[in-house]
Amino acid sequence: MSTINSIIQKSMLLVGILLAMQSCKVDIDPTNRYTEQAVWSNPANMELYINGMYSEFKTFQFGVFPIGYDNATDALTDLEKYTSVASGNGTVNILATDASRVNAAGPQLNYWQAGYTRIRRLNEFLDGLARYAKVDDAAKKQYEGEARFIRGYVYFWLVKLHGSVILYDNIGQYLTKDHQRSSEEDCWKFIAADFQYAAENLPEQWESGRNGRATKGAAYGLLARTWLYAASIAEYDKKQFNQDELTGVSAANANAYYKNAATAAEKVIELEGKGYYALETDFANVFTNKNTKEAIFKIDFIRPQLTHQYDLGFAPPGDAPGQVLVYGVPTAELVDEFEMSDGAKFSWANTTMAANPYLNREKRFYASILYNGASWKGRSINTTPDNVLEGYTPYAVTGEPRKTVTGYYIRKMLDPLNTTFVVNKSDQSWIEMRYAELLLIHAEAKAKLNDIAAAQVSLNKVRNRAGLPNTTASSIADLMTAIEHERKVELAFEGHRYWDLRRWRKAHTVLNGVKFTGHKVTPSGTGFKYEVVSADNMNRQFTPALYYLPIITNELQNNAALTQIKGW
Numbered sequence: 001m002s003t004i005n006s007i008i009q010k011s012m013l014l015v016g017i018l019l020a021m022q023s024c025k026v027d028i029d030p031t032n033r034y035t036e037q038a039v040w041s042n043p044a045n046m047e048l049y050i051n052g053m054y055s056e057f058k059t060f061q062f063g064v065f066p067i068g069y070d071n072a073t074d075a076l077t078d079l080e081k082y083t084s085v086a087s088g089n090g091t092v093n094i095l096a097t098d099a100s101r102v103n104a105a106g107p108q109l110n111y112w113q114a115g116y117t118r119i120r121r122l123n124e125f126l127d128g129l130a131r132y133a134k135v136d137d138a139a140k141k142q143y144e145g146e147a148r149f150i151r152g153y154v155y156f157w158l159v160k161l162h163g164s165v166i167l168y169d170n171i172g173q174y175l176t177k178d179h180q181r182s183s184e185e186d187c188w189k190f191i192a193a194d195f196q197y198a199a200e201n202l203p204e205q206w207e208s209g210r211n212g213r214a215t216k217g218a219a220y221g222l223l224a225r226t227w228l229y230a231a232s233i234a235e236y237d238k239k240q241f242n243q244d245e246l247t248g249v250s251a252a253n254a255n256a257y258y259k260n261a262a263t264a265a266e267k268v269i270e271l272e273g274k275g276y277y278a279l280e281t282d283f284a285n286v287f288t289n290k291n292t293k294e295a296i297f298k299i300d301f302i303r304p305q306l307t308h309q310y311d312l313g314f315a316p317p318g319d320a321p322g323q324v325l326v327y328g329v330p331t332a333e334l335v336d337e338f339e340m341s342d343g344a345k346f347s348w349a350n351t352t353m354a355a356n357p358y359l360n361r362e363k364r365f366y367a368s369i370l371y372n373g374a375s376w377k378g379r380s381i382n383t384t385p386d387n388v389l390e391g392y393t394p395y396a397v398t399g400e401p402r403k404t405v406t407g408y409y410i411r412k413m414l415d416p417l418n419t420t421f422v423v424n425k426s427d428q429s430w431i432e433m434r435y436a437e438l439l440l441i442h443a444e445a446k447a448k449l450n451d452i453a454a455a456q457v458s459l460n461k462v463r464n465r466a467g468l469p470n471t472t473a474s475s476i477a478d479l480m481t482a483i484e485h486e487r488k489v490e491l492a493f494e495g496h497r498y499w500d501l502r503r504w505r506k507a508h509t510v511l512n513g514v515k516f517t518g519h520k521v522t523p524s525g526t527g528f529k530y531e532v533v534s535a536d537n538m539n540r541q542f543t544p545a546l547y548y549l550p551i552i553t554n555e556l557q558n559n560a561a562l563t564q565i566k567g568w
Helices: 005-011 013-021 036-040 044-064 071-074 093-096 112-132 135-160 169-173 184-201 216-236 252-272 284-289 310-314 332-337 351-355 363-368 437-448 452-464 474-489 495-504 555-559
Strands: 081-082 296-297 328-330 430-434 517-524 527-534
Touching: 036 044, 036 112, 044 112, 044 135, 044 430, 044 555, 071 081, 071 093, 071 328, 071 495, 081 093, 112 135, 112 169, 135 184, 135 216, 184 216, 184 252, 184 351, 216 252, 216 296, 216 430, 216 437, 216 495, 252 430, 252 452, 284 363, 284 430, 310 437, 310 495, 332 437, 332 474, 363 474, 430 437, 430 474, 437 474, 474 495
Parallel strands: none
Antiparallel strands: 081 328, 296 430, 517 527
C-alpha cells in the first residue's frame, strides 16, 4: 500500500532551489545560483522534488475536488444530499439542479490550469532526470515511474472532465505556445502508457523510510481503472452526446479495453496472493485502520501536524452541539439499496421489513449509515422532527440547518473514537483506491467479456466480506445490474457514483428531472411511522452536454490553436 502525507513534508527545501533555476542556457555555470545541472545531479534534490509532486493527491482527498467540499460529487447523485441552500456550503445543490451553472465562463468543475501546472513540473522533472541525474539505471526507472504515475493521475482527472485535452510528454513541447487537443482515445492511451510504465518499474513495496510512494499495485490498480473508463465510453457513448471530432472512443475497441482492464486488475489480485492486499474482515475497520491491507493507495494523516476536518463536516450534531457542520447526509435512495442480512432485497412493500426497516440489514448498512435509533458514541441517534438537536428538518426551510434533511447521517469514514475533533481535528486516512474497488473493476470487465464465472468470483468476494450470499446473477445484463448495486453500497461516499453514471452514459436519465428523497420518522403508538419526503426543492438537472465539460474561456484566449469542445 502507499501513503502520501508522510513524504510531502520533506519536499519544501527544494522550493527555494527551484525558484533560483532559470530556463536560459549559459556557457559558464554562475556561482550565485543553482543551475539545472547542479539540482538534478544531486540525488537528495531528486528525492525532495519527487516527494513534493505527491502533494497533488491532496487536491482530491475525501472527494473534495472539484467543488471544494468533502464528498460533494456524491451529492450530485442519488447517494447524498447536501443540507445547505446557500452558495458555498450549498454550491453542489445549485449545480445539481441548474445545469446552466456549468459553463465556459465560470470556474465550476475546473482543473485545467492547476492540472497543467503540475504536468509541466512533472515533465521538467523527467527532463532533468534524463539529462543530468547521477543515479543508476534502476533508480532512474523508478523515479520516472513515480513521475509518470502522478502525471497519469493528473491526466486521468482532466480526461474524466473534458474527454479531449492537450497531451504534453516532453519539455520541448513548451517551446511553442499553442497546442490543440488530442483525441479522447489517444488521451486514454497516454494515461494507460504512464501507468503501465510505472507498474513495470515500481517496486511491490518500498523499503522502510520510503513509505508513501507509488507501488506496482497502485499503478496496476489505476491502470485497471483507466482502461475500464475507456472501455465504458467506447461501449456507451457512440457519439450520441457530443459531435466534437476529438471526443469519444472507438466502439470497436471496447472489448480490447475491457480485456486490458481485467489483465491489469489481475496483476493486483496476484499481489493479494503475495500478502500485500486483502479485504478487511470488518468493513467498518477499513476506514479507521491505518495499516489496512485493503488500501492500494492512500493519504495518511498524523495529528497534530497533518490533519483534516471530515468529522467536523459530517458528524451528527450531538457529537459537538452547535459546532458540527453536517454538510451532507445519505438519501433514502441509498438507504433502500442496502440488502437484508440474508441477501434479500429490502422493500417497503414487505410489511415485516417496513415495520422495522433498520433491523437485520447487511453489515455495510450499519457501517455506513446513522439512522433513527442507531447507537453512536454512547447515545441513541434521534432523527424524529421533535428532536431539536439531531431531528429531521425539511430541506430549504433553513438556509444552514446543520442537521439532517433526509432523516439520516453519514457514518462511513467517521472516527467513532474521536470525541475532540473540533479542537484536534481528524487523522483517519483517505483511501484513493482500495482492494474492493479493484475487485469490482475486475468483475465488471470480466462480465463485459462474457467470462461469467470470473466476474462472479470477484463480485462474490466483495459480497461475502459483507456477510452476503453469492450473487444469483448469471448473465451479462444481470451481472451489470448487480455490479452497479455493489458499487453504490460498497463505494458510497468515496466519490465514484457521479463518474460511474457519466462513463455508463446513464447520468442524463438517473440524475435528470427527478427529486431525491429522505425518510421522516415520527413516533406512532409503540413504534414509528416512516414517511417518504422530498430532499430536493426542485428537480435535478443533468444535460447530455455535461458528459464533456467545457474548457474555461481564458484558456482558449491564451492558446490560439485550442478549440472549445463542441456543444459549449
